Amino acid sequence: MTYFAMALAWLFVALALMIAGVGYPASDIVSPDTLILVHAVSIGWLSLAMCGALFQFVPVLVAKPLFSEKCALPALALLSAGLLVLLAGFLSLGGHLPPALWLLPAGAVLLVAGFGLVVVDLGLTAWLRPTGPARFVLVGLASLCATIAFGAIFAFGLAGWAGSLGDVLMTTGVPLHAIAGLGGWLTLTAMGVSYRLLAMFMLSPDVDDRQSRLTLAAGALAVAVTVAGGGLAIGLNSGLKIVLSMAAILGLASAALYGRDIAFIFRNRKRRQLELNMRMATLSFVSLAGTAVVGVALAMSDTFAAHLGAFAFLAVFGWLSGLVLAKLYKIVAFLTWLETYGPVMGRAPTPRVQDLVAEGRATKWFIVYYAAVGAGTLTLLAGAPEIFRLTIAAMTLGVVGIVREVIRIRRLAYVADPLRLPGGAVAPHLLFARN
């Protein structure tokens, strides 16, 4: 719960930065201001939310407890401190703070330590039963290692501590860092978790292992080609065009196969009525498909580099953030139920998980959010930064509404009085869970 609270706080920071016009599209895509925005979103919001979800769901994927329950909190402390120090380093790099470029490697070291704890804990847990969705998590964690390795080299390079290799990598290697992070770590892991969550909540049969293995193979190859092929191409000074084209084709194939797998789960579900989190998750799948279409259209018109921001915006806020928000709505309700009513089961009547939520109230905020993401993508494609900031204000309104609903779930606001706190049940704390 603390991971989710921290992640949402960082999402609000990122939204505030965009409304204030800090970072892309108001600044250049590789400017220090944009680096602040990108890392607030990718580490603060998405990675923390993903780590929080994985600490809950990797044990579900493998039907075994976490390797260590004690790693989660120190990892969160290291990641939070590392991100703050890294952002201070970017502020220094941009001249907003006095020169102190040592902050960049210091932040990187803290982040490597934090993510290291996450990788060891989740990796050793998933390794216990590396089948189906757990394989996606393992590949995602391997991609995370590649992402933080590139990031640490860049951070040391910006401080002038990485020698000529660091300089070369910094000049050309940023796409490899971004693809490993967004494509490998965040997207493949989100795919893996979604297989199990969707099947579990809709009572669908699991996707056949051979079928999902093909989806993973295409995605894993895309990351491998990017990291290994890209590293080799940089070493040989031969340019990244061929490597990135191959990675794009493999990435598209993986997204298409994932679409086929998700369609199988929806088609074969036993529960016909879809809960809000499922309906909103479908909008994130549509956004993933939209991202692929936009990417292909931009590549074919040779304007991909010019509109990289619009492409990344749709992937980050339509696909990844949309899925995280939709699942967060469900996960918080489910965890709150477990925490409050699990211990009194069998001793008193208890409500259902669905009694903790008011889907009608939440639906409008999700619609506002997704409509704003679509409008934001279009304004970026059209090159209208002022209107873009308006769409971010609308997105913020949607997120505020969703978070307000999540807080009301945590406060048991929708549970009818006779069942709200049956004998022995203890109301949950807003920001942390007792179990």
Place this chain on the structure above:
Amino acid sequence: MSGELADRVREALRVVIDPELGENIVDLGFIYGIAVAEGVVRITMTATTPGCPATGFLKEGVQAAASGVPGVVSAVVTMTFEPAWDPSRIAPAVRASLGFAAVN
């Protein structure tokens, strides 16, 4: 006598619900068997999926509900996933109210 006690235990277990499906575990077909011998109740049960985080609470809930039945000296609950649960085990009336697809 033991059959009557088993029936009372089965009735008492209706207070335990699956949090996701929102129906009691008896009608959902989670209870595979209830055996009574000299006041000791042995219950074999399942859940929708082995990794479900609610599994432990379901088991403890069944233990608590069974232990509270007058005449029960102790209750032993065994969780199994063999055979795996599937929606065909749900009582037909409940299945319809849950809006389930036709079950083969």
